[in-house]
Amino acid sequence: MDTNGSLNGNVPDGPLAEKWDNHRFNMKLVNPANRRRYKVIVVGSGLAGGGAAATLGELGYNVDCFCYQDSPRRAHSIAAQGGINAAKNYQNDGDSTYRLFYDTIKGGDFRSRESNVYRLAQVSANIIDQCVAMGVPFAREYGGQLANRSFGGAQVSRTFYARGQTGQQLLLGVYAALSRQVAAGTVKMHSRTEMLEIVLVDGQAKGVITRNLVTGEIETHAADVVIMATGGYGPVFYLSTNAMGNNVTASIRAYMKGAYFANPCYTQIHPTCIPVSGDHQSKLTLMSESLRNDGRIWVPTKEGDPRGPAEIPEDERDYYLERMYPSFGNLAPRDIASRAAKRACDEGRGVGDTGLGVYLDFTDAIKRLSLPVVQQRYGNLFDMYEKITGENAYQVPMRIYPAIHYTMGGLWVDYNLMSNIPGLFVLGESNFSDHGANRLGASALMQGLADGYFVAPYTVGNYLANQTPGDYSAESSEFTQAAQDVKDRIHRVLSIDGKRTVTSFHRELGMICWDYCGMARTDQSLTKALDLIPALKEEFWENVSVPGGGDELNPELEKALRVADFLEFAELMCYDALVRKESCGGHFREEYQTQEGEALRDDENFSHVSAWEAPRNGGRPVLHKENLEFEEVEFSVRSYK
Amino acid sequence: MDLTLKVWRQKDAQSTGRIETYQVSGIIPDMSFLEMLDVTNERLIEEGKEPIAFDHDCREGICGMCSLVINGKAHGGFSGTTTCQLHMRKFNDGDTITVEPWRASAFPVLRDLVVDRTSFDRIIQAGGFISANTGGAPDGNAVPIPKPDADAAMDAAACIGCGACAASCPNGSAMLFVAAKVSHLAHLPQGLPERGQRVLDMVAKMDEEGFGNCTNHAECEAMCPKDISISHIAKMNREFIRATVRGD
Numbered sequence: 099m100d101t102n103g104s105l106n107g108n109v110p111d112g113p114l115a116e117k118w119d120n121h122r123f124n125m126k127l128v129n130p131a132n133r134r135r136y137k138v139i140v141v142g143s144g145l146a147g148g149g150a151a152a153t154l155g156e157l158g159y160n161v162d163c164f165c166y167q168d169s170p171r172r173a174h175s176i177a178a179q180g181g182i183n184a185a186k187n188y189q190n191d192g193d194s195t196y197r198l199f200y201d202t203i204k205g206g207d208f209r210s211r212e213s214n215v216y217r218l219a220q221v222s223a224n225i226i227d228q229c230v231a232m233g234v235p236f237a238r239e240y241g242g243q244l245a246n247r248s249f250g251g252a253q254v255s256r257t258f259y260a261r262g263q264t265g266q267q268l269l270l271g272v273y274a275a276l277s278r279q280v281a282a283g284t285v286k287m288h289s290r291t292e293m294l295e296i297v298l299v300d301g302q303a304k305g306v307i308t309r310n311l312v313t314g315e316i317e318t319h320a321a322d323v324v325i326m327a328t329g330g331y332g333p334v335f336y337l338s339t340n341a342m343g344n345n346v347t348a349s350i351r352a353y354m355k356g357a358y359f360a361n362p363c364y365t366q367i368h369p370t371c372i373p374v375s376g377d378h379q380s381k382l383t384l385m386s387e388s389l390r391n392d393g394r395i396w397v398p399t400k401e402g403d404p405r406g407p408a409e410i411p412e413d414e415r416d417y418y419l420e421r422m423y424p425s426f427g428n429l430a431p432r433d434i435a436s437r438a439a440k441r442a443c444d445e446g447r448g449v450g451d452t453g454l455g456v457y458l459d460f461t462d463a464i465k466r467l468s469l470p471v472v473q474q475r476y477g478n479l480f481d482m483y484e485k486i487t488g489e490n491a492y493q494v495p496m497r498i499y500p501a502i503h504y505t506m507g508g509l510w511v512d513y514n515l516m517s518n519i520p521g522l523f524v525l526g527e528s529n530f531s532d533h534g535a536n537r538l539g540a541s542a543l544m545q546g547l548a549d550g551y552f553v554a555p556y557t558v559g560n561y562l563a564n565q566t567p568g569d570y571s572a573e574s575s576e577f578t579q580a581a582q583d584v585k586d587r588i589h590r591v592l593s594i595d596g597k598r599t600v601t602s603f604h605r606e607l608g609m610i611c612w613d614y615c616g617m618a619r620t621d622q623s624l625t626k627a628l629d630l631i632p633a634l635k636e637e638f639w640e641n642v643s644v645p646g647g648g649d650e651l652n653p654e655l656e657k658a659l660r661v662a663d664f665l666e667f668a669e670l671m672c673y674d675a676l677v678r679k680e681s682c683g684g685h686f687r688e689e690y691q692t693q694e695g696e697a698l699r700d701d702e703n704f705s706h707v708s709a710w711e712a713p714r715n716g717g718r719p720v721l722h723k724e725n726l727e728f729e730e731v732e733f734s735v736r737s738y739k
Numbered sequence: 740m741d742l743t744l745k746v747w748r749q750k751d752a753q754s755t756g757r758i759e760t761y762q763v764s765g766i767i768p769d770m771s772f773l774e775m776l777d778v779t780n781e782r783l784i785e786e787g788k789e790p791i792a793f794d795h796d797c798r799e800g801i802c803g804m805c806s807l808v809i810n811g812k813a814h815g816g817f818s819g820t821t822t823c824q825l826h827m828r829k830f831n832d833g834d835t836i837t838v839e840p841w842r843a844s845a846f847p848v849l850r851d852l853v854v855d856r857t858s859f860d861r862i863i864q865a866g867g868f869i870s871a872n873t874g875g876a877p878d879g880n881a882v883p884i885p886k887p888d889a890d891a892a893m894d895a896a897a898c899i900g901c902g903a904c905a906a907s908c909p910n911g912s913a914m915l916f917v918a919a920k921v922s923h924l925a926h927l928p929q930g931l932p933e934r935g936q937r938v939l940d941m942v943a944k945m946d947e948e949g950f951g952n953c954t955n956h957a958e959c960e961a962m963c964p965k966d967i968s969i970s971h972i973a974k975m976n977r978e979f980i981r982a983t984v985r986g987d
Contacts (some may be wrong), residue, residue, distance in 0.1 A: 153873040168794065169860050171900055172802040188880065224876070231876035233869045233929050235892040242883025258879075260893060266801055267896060274868035281864040289857065312849055341796040375769040380777055381798045482800065485824045486771075551873045599784050601777070645789055650751065651850040653792055654784070 105358075105709055105724035108512040109213045114730050115195075118217045121513070122556055126563035133158035134284075135567035137321040138558065139306055141293045141348055143170030145265075145543060146526025147327030148272040149550025150558075155279030157555060159562075162319055163276065163285055164308060166292040166343055166656075171273040174329060174341040175546055178265025179386035179479070180249060181257035182543040184222040189246050193254040195219045201252050202541060203731050205431055206506070206534020207683035207699065209364070211707070212728050213513055214531045221552040222544050226258055228551060234271045236260050248391060248429065249539040257540045262386055262478045268543055272550070291317070292656065293348050294587075296324060296355055296522065297580045303522035304570040305577060307584045311656060314649035316588075318581050320572040322565050323558055326352065327525040327550065330505035332365070334664045334671065335616070336608020338502035339371060339384040345660040346667045349509055349528055354666075357517045358709035358722060360510035360530035362667070363675035366537055366684045367617050368503030369435035372486050372496075373455040382501040383486055385458070385479055387539045390428045392463035392472065393496070395419050395435070397456050401446035407457055407495050418442055426738040433536045433684045433697075434738060436500035440617050441695065443499070450497045459495035500617060504542060506533040506684065507674075510709040510724070514557035515549060518709075521565075523558055525549035530707065535683025588648045591658050596641030600657045603638050607661070607668055610634070615672045620688045624676040628669065635665040670710060670719060677721070680704045701733050740766040740827060743835040744779065746791055749848050752855075756848065758837075768828035772815065773798060773805065775827055776838075792851040800824040800964065803899030806906070807852055808839040813903035813962040821901065821964040841906035845913070845949040856902050858948040859916060865944035866937040867920040869929050888926050895923035897965045904959035904967075910951030915959040917945050918975035919967050925978055935987025938978040 110121040128136065136159050140151040143165040151163040165173060185198040199219040203210060226244070230236065236258050237245040246255040260267040279285040288308070295307035297320070305320035331346035332338035353359045370385045396415045403410065418438055420427045430438070439456045442448060449455045464472050469492065473480070480491050487497070508530040509517050515531070516523050526546040533541065571577075614627035638661070646652040681690040681697035682704070690698045707724040741764045749756030763779050770778070773795050780790035796804040800821040807822045809815035814822045817829060830836065838852065846854040896919070904915035921938050924930030930937075953972060960969045981987075 156872045167796055167804060168856055169900065172796055172804045174797060174802070177797050177799055177801050226879045227876040228873060230879040231869070231871040231929055233924050233927050235889055235896050235923065235927065238884055238886045238889040240886050242885050243880050263801065263897065270896065274863065277860065277864040278868040278870060341802065342798060343796050376767060378767065378770045378774045378778060380774050383799050481819065485820060485826065488828055555873065599781050601781060643784055645784055651792055651853060654790060
C-alpha cells in the first residue's frame with residue numbers, strides 16, 4: 099500500500115462561516131453570452147443531477163442530461179419519504195445553521211469534511227425557499243405557515259415534509275424545472291440511456307459513451323465538462339431499499355479511469371424496513387423513520403418468546419432504545435438503532451417467523467393522539483405496510499428489521515465537488531463529501547438539492563471559465579477507443595452463454611456482502627469476503643447466461659453489465675472495510691467497540707478520508723489519504739444516551 | 740400456487756405481438772406480482788427462452804415506472820395499488836392471469852410489456868411547471884398558504900405519472916394526468932401568474948399527442964393507484980374555460 103501525503107480538498111481559507119461567501123466571490127464567472135458555447139453533460143436526473151441540469155440550463159449553458167429510466171421523473175430520489183432538513187428555526191426551538199452543521203458532523207461520527215458540511219447547512223434554508231417558489235406542496239399549519247417535524251438524530255424540529263412523499267414532491271419540482279428547460283431548448287434529455295464509459299482527453303473529462311436502452315445503439319457524447327449524479331451503490335448488497343436499476347456503473351467506470359473512490363465501506367443500514375419474507379425477495383421496503391417519532395420499538399425480554407405481541411405484558415417487553423438511549427429514545431440515529439435491533443435478534447429475542455424482526459408499536463400513540471391523528475400522520479405508510487405484509491398495523495405492531503438504505507461513500511471530490519479528474523464533477527449520493535460515516539435522516543434530499551441547485555452551478559461555472567469552449571472532438575481516438583471498449587464488453591458478456599442467470603450471481607454477491615461486510619464486520623469476515631468475491635467474479639465471466647442480443651431492448655443485458663461492475667466494486671468496499679481498523683458510524687468492526695458495545699473510533703490513526711485509486715496492473719488499490727482537520731468542532735464520543 | 744399466465748409478447752415496436760401462455764408453479768402468496776414475473780423469467784432463461792420484458796424500478800409504488808394491464812385492469816385494479824405493490828395473495832391457486840401492456844395509442848409498445856410514455860413528458864414540458872429560476876426566492880413563509888389549499892394541491896401532486904388513467908380510459912384520454920398537474924399548480928398562489936397559459940398549452944399538447952377526450956367514464960379514477968379524484972378534471976375544465984373566456 100502506497101501512502102502519499104494528504105489529498106488537497108481545495109478548501110478556501112478564512113473562517114468557516116465565511117468560506118463559501120468568500121469563495122463565491124473569488125470564483126470566476128462565465129459571461130452570459132458565452133454560456134451557450136459550453137456544453138455540459140449531466141448523468142442522472144435525480145435531485146442532484148436534475149437540479150444541476152435545470153439550473154445550468156437556466157443560466158444558459160448547453161446541457162445534455164441522461165437517465166436510464168423512461169423519464170427523469172422516475173429517479174430514485176422520488177422514494178424518500180420522511181423529509182428534508184433546513185436550518186430555518188421556524189419553530190423557535192433553538193435551531194441555527196451552526197446547530198445543523200454540528201448535528202451533521204457529529205451524526206457522521208467526525209468523518210466528514212467540516213467546510214462542506216457547513217456550506218450544506220448554510221444553503222439548506224435557500225432550498226426550502228426555492229422549492230416553495232416552484233410549487234412544492236409542503237405540509238402547512240392552519241395559519242398557512244410551513245410545518246416541521248423532528249427526525250432521527252436531532253433534538254429540534256427542522257424537517258420539512260410533504261406527507262410521506264417528500265422525495266417525490268421535491269423530485270417532481272426538479273422534474274418540472276428540468277422540463278421547462280427542455281422546452282426552452284437549453285437541456286436535451288436522453289431517457290432510457292445508460293452511461294457505460296467516461297472519456298478522458300489529456301487527463302480531462304470530456305465526454306461519455308452511452309447505450310440507448312431501446313435500440314442498443316452505442317452513442318458518443320462529447321462536452322466541456324461532465325457531471326455525474328448517479329446515486330449510491332446500495333444494490334451491491336442485492337437486497338436494499340434502492341430501486342432495481344440503481345447501480346455503481348458510472349462511478350466504477352470513472353474509478354477505473356483514475357477517479358478516486360472514497361470511503362466505500364461507509365454504508366448505511368436503515369433500522370425501519372419491512373423484514374425479508376423469503377428467497378424470492380427482490381427488494382426491501384423502507385418504512386419512514388418518521389414513524390419513530392410516535393412508534394415505540396420493543397422485543398420480548400425472554401428469548402424465543404412464542405406469544406403474540408398482544409399477549410406479552412408490559413413488564414416482559416424491552417423497549418431497548420428507550421432503555422439504552424434515554425435522551426434520544428426511539429429517535430436514536432440510524433446506525434445505532436440498527437445495531438441495537440441486530441443485537442436483540444442475535445440474542446434470540448427477534449420476532450416474526452424468521453426471528454429477524456422487532457416490533458414498532460403504535461398502541462400508545464393511538465391512545466395518546468387518537469386513531470385519526472395517527473392515520474393522518476402516517477396513513478400512507480400503514481397502507482403500504484398492509485399491502486406488503488397483509489397485516490393491519492393499527493391492530494398489531496409493525497415488524498421491522500434493518501436494511502441497506504444509503505451509501506455515504508462515493509467518488510472523492512474537493513470543496514468544488516470536482517473529482518481528482520479535472521472536469522469530472524460528482525454530486526449527491528454518488529460523492530462522498532457531506533455525511534461522513536453515517537447520514538442523519540432527512541439529510542439526503544438536502545444534500546442532493548444543495549449540490550444541484552446551489553453549489554455545482556457556481557463551481558462548474560468557475561471551472562468552465564478557465565476552459566476554451568468546444569475544445570473536444572467526438573471523432574478523436576479517445577472517443578472511438580472508449581466506444582470500442584464498450585462494444586467489446588457487451589460482446590464479451592453476451593458470448594459467454596453459460597448456465598447461471600445474472601440475478602443468481604447478483605443474489606450471491608449480495609449475500610456475501612451482507613453476511614461479511616454488513617452491519618458488523620471483522621477482520622476474518624472481510625478476509626473471507628475478499629476470497630469469495632474474486633471467485634464469484636471469475637465464475638460470472640465464465641458461466642453467466644445473458645439471453646438476447648446487444649441491439650435491442652434487453653433488460654438482462656442491462657443487469658449483466660451492472661452486476662459485472664458490482665463485482666468489481668464489492669472487492670473495493672470490503673478491502674476498505676478491512677483496512678479501516680476502527681468503528682465509526684455505519685462501519686462497525688466488532689474488534690473495535692466499547693464495553694457497552696458502541697462504536698470505538700480511532701481518531702489518531704483514522705481521522706482521514708480513504709480515497710482509493712484503481713490498481714494499474716492488478717493487485718490492490720492504492721490508498722490516498724485526505725486528513726480531516728476540524729477547526730470548529732472538537733472530537734467527542736458520539737453519545738445519544 | 741400454480742398459475743397459467745397469458746402474456747403479450749412483442750419483439751419490438753415494428754413487430755406484431757401475440758399472447759403466449761406459460762405455466763408457472765411454486766409461486767408463494769408473499770411474492771409481489773413482479774417477483775412472480777422475476778421467477779417466471781429466471782425459469783425461461785434457464786430453459787433457453789427469451790424472458791418477458793417489463794418496466795419497473797422502485798418497487799415501492801412511487802416512481803411510476805411499473806405498468807401492466809392485469810386481467811383487463813391497469814395495475815390489476817386493486818384500490819390504491821401499483822403493480823409492484825400487488826402481492827400474489829390477491830390471487831388463487833389455479834388462476835389464469837392475463838398480462839398486457841398499457842393500451843393507449845399515445846403509448847406505443849417498445850417490447851413485450853414495455854411502452855413509450857414520453858408523451859407524458861412532452862405534456863409537462865408544455866407548461867406543467869412554475870417559472871421560477873433557481874435563486875432569489877422569497878422566504879418560504881413569506882406567502883402563507885391556507886392548509887386546505889396546500890392539502891388540495893398535495894392531493895393532486897401525488898400523481899406518479901404511470902399512465903394507468905390513459906390506459907384504462909375507453910377513449911385513451913390523459914385528462915386525469917393533465918388535470919392533476921393543472922390542479923396542483925392552480926391551488927397554490929405561486930402557480931397563479933401562469934395559470935391561463937399553462938392549461939391552454941397543456942391541453943393543446945395532450946390533444947396533439949393523440950390522447951382522447953373525457954366522456955366521464957371515470958375509469959381513470961377507479962384505476963388510479965394514487966386515488967386521484969376526477970374532481971381535478973372539473974377543476975381543469977374550469978381553468979380551461981376561464982382562460983379561454985379571458986383570452987389568456
